[in-house]
Amino acid sequence: MDFIDTHTHLFSSKFEGDNESAVKRAIDSGVNKMFLPNIDMESITPMLELAAAFPKNCFPAIGLHPCDVKEDYKIVLASMKALISKHKFYAIGETGLDLHWDKESLPLQIESLKIQIGWAKELNLPIIIHARESYEELFEVLMN
Numbered sequence: 570m571d572f573i574d575t576h577t578h579l580f581s582s583k584f585e586g587d588n589e590s591a592v593k594r595a596i597d598s599g600v601n602k603m604f605l606p607n608i609d610m611e612s613i614t615p616m617l618e619l620a621a622a623f624p625k626n627c628f629p630a631i632g633l634h635p636c637d638v639k640e641d642y643k644i645v646l647a648s649m650k651a652l653i654s655k656h657k658f659y660a661i662g663e664t665g666l667d668l669h670w671d672k673e674s675l676p677l678q679i680e681s682l683k684i685q686i687g688w689a690k691e692l693n694l695p696i697i698i699h700a701r702e703s704y705e706e707l708f709e710v711l712m713n
């Protein structure tokens with residue numbers, strides 16, 4: 570049986586030194602396809618390296634995780650957007666809203682989410698959404 574992992578951060582520094590062997594173990598266990606949603610600027614290079622090492626198995630997505638939306642999010646998003654024409658991405662994300670860790674950044678998270686929804690529409694790509702304790706706020710954005 571073939572499995573698809575729709576959301577894994579095996580490129581994360583938390584797996585440093587074990588990233589590729591973790592992917593190999595997943596493949597050996599029948600998980601033949603893995604979608605890799607990006608987190609922040611620092612995670613882009615390890616994500617693309619992992620995807621390049623397993624081009625038939627690992628499919629990267631580009632986006633800014635809601636927990637990593639800071640005051641400079643517009644600059645970060647501009648840098649990410651510039652990469653879209655240089656690499657193959659299979660989705661936009663990980664984006665969304667997270668009110669578990671930080672409620673004060675909600676206005677910034679919403680703006681970041683809206684920008685990334687715009688990319689998904691423009692590029693006709695699916696969007697990978699993170700939602701934690703934020704469903705009302707999230708649907709308010711998605712329905713408008």
Ligand SMILES: [Zn+2]
Nearest residue numbers: 576578606663
């Ligand atoms: Zn995630």
